[in-house]
Amino acid sequence: MDKIRVGICGYGNLGRGVESEIGKNPDMELVAVFTRRKPVESLKIKAVVPVIHVDDAAEWTDKIDVMILCGGSANDLPRQGAAFAKLFNVIDSFDTHAKIPEYLKAVDRSAKEGGNISIISVGWDPGLFSLMRLYMGSILPLGKTYTFWGKGVSQGHSDAIRGIDGVADAVQYTIPVPDAVERIRSGENPDLSAREKHTRLCYVAAEPNADLGRIESEIKNMPNYFSDYDTTVNFITKDELKARHGKLPHGGSVIHAGKTGEDCKHSLEFSIKLGSNPEFTSSVLICFARAAYKLSEKGETGARTVFDIPPILLCADEEKTVKNLL
């Protein structure tokens, strides 16, 4: 069988994750890594495949079955998503929730124009957690779904702290409030504020002679990111930060508390504990790349979300799946 030929665009945490994990799937192979870096030789990668400049991507349309976009949602994907959809079948992890409908439309137009399939917003949230919210809420419509993130490192919040004057480096952990989780597990349907669901724990390495009091206050009062949460700030050295907070574990749960009959309670919970957030997210992207390829082989075009994908398309061996997993 011919393998599904995959390209990686962007070689950050996520790109390196795809590079590391694709070999776990015998039906897929990595064929090239695309980068904005100039000269491309300055990018050292682990895999033995060519490194190509993104501007030359169009020359690779007949050598790549699915391109996995591994850039960020803030700057990279808004520019790349639609452009690449014209050239390739594409997977991305666009995660700016509020802008998804608009992004979906733009990518859909391009993908149809190019005769390709794009699956957008793939990962664990949005992605796997979205699927869980859909299944749970559709099965038990009288109910409420709660999503908890953590304990894990939030890149966005860590970056926000790093932007503060006097901060050399920082890592921020998002942590679910155990009492909130327990109340929902036990069948309650509480209305919870942001503060009641998660706390934020920050490890900050300050520049020499920086005003720690001011830094702490700027963090705790930062709107959207921290002001709505109980936030703890710990100052530590750069070395400590690197040694003790250099990994990227994460996790979370989707919990649905629902009712049937008169007052019969049901609780559904999906929980993940991830040793490495980028390696897990990459694994989700890779398995949806398989689905994009299959849809494209059937002649379908346009943009899809994880909600549109028949689960069987994620499987390398469909017949075995029906036989063994049903």
Place this chain on the structure above:
Amino acid sequence: MDKIRVGICGYGNLGRGVESEIGKNPDMELVAVFTRRKPVESLKIKAVVPVIHVDDAAEWTDKIDVMILCGGSANDLPRQGAAFAKLFNVIDSFDTHAKIPEYLKAVDRSAKEGGNISIISVGWDPGLFSLMRLYMGSILPLGKTYTFWGKGVSQGHSDAIRGIDGVADAVQYTIPVPDAVERIRSGENPDLSAREKHTRLCYVAAEPNADLGRIESEIKNMPNYFSDYDTTVNFITKDELKARHGKLPHGGSVIHAGKTGEDCKHSLEFSIKLGSNPEFTSSVLICFARAAYKLSEKGETGARTVFDIPPILLCADEEKTVKNLL
């Protein structure tokens, strides 16, 4: 909007569950209950809809959009599945794992002949748990998936005990072994025998003067059902059995322990705690009935499993789902 018109075939625990839960879905309505009972007037139902004999079902093809078969897998579905697929879009909960491929083929032939859609083996296992096994195993192919059932009442095992001479009534609980669950949660990938995964707890009301020692021994040594498990048998009175073991709670978990990178561990878990097994199972059937209707409206025909269904088809409001749940 026209409501999706649903018929129930079979009025046991599951049929009553569908009757109870369908009203929670504003886009669906129950239009008739079908029974093998003669005369049909002898069947008293709660809903204010006609009770029809199954032999007259063919007269209802233009009044019903989806028929939910609520009979059992041992006797009812092997006869009804293919027959009804010729007349209606059909949902069933066929759960004889080993016979699913063969059943799927037979129903597919009939459904195509009738120009209808059938979705087979819907429920929580097979069904929702199957979907979890698929997602988890496809995302982390280097890993192992474990399924635990319970604590909950197994109808099949309860029935098996009731078949023993001298037993007036019985209830059997399947219970996961906590230590096994914990080992997997903590990232181990053990090989576990049936005995190491579940224990079986039986409450038995014996006939007057029955030989309790013989009953206990017959239960514990029953092949397939009990001999491979650590089984506890408690004799209680019929009244106690009714009062304390008359409900049908259930639950279970699918746990996947997987790896990425060199030796980075991930654990994914889907767990359910059900106040009422039949009411929950019915809720799953109802939401897949919506998907069957939508597929049929698109002109598709043939048999499907839960693996083939794009999740978005389960939702009453697709646009809202993409906006709010992704």
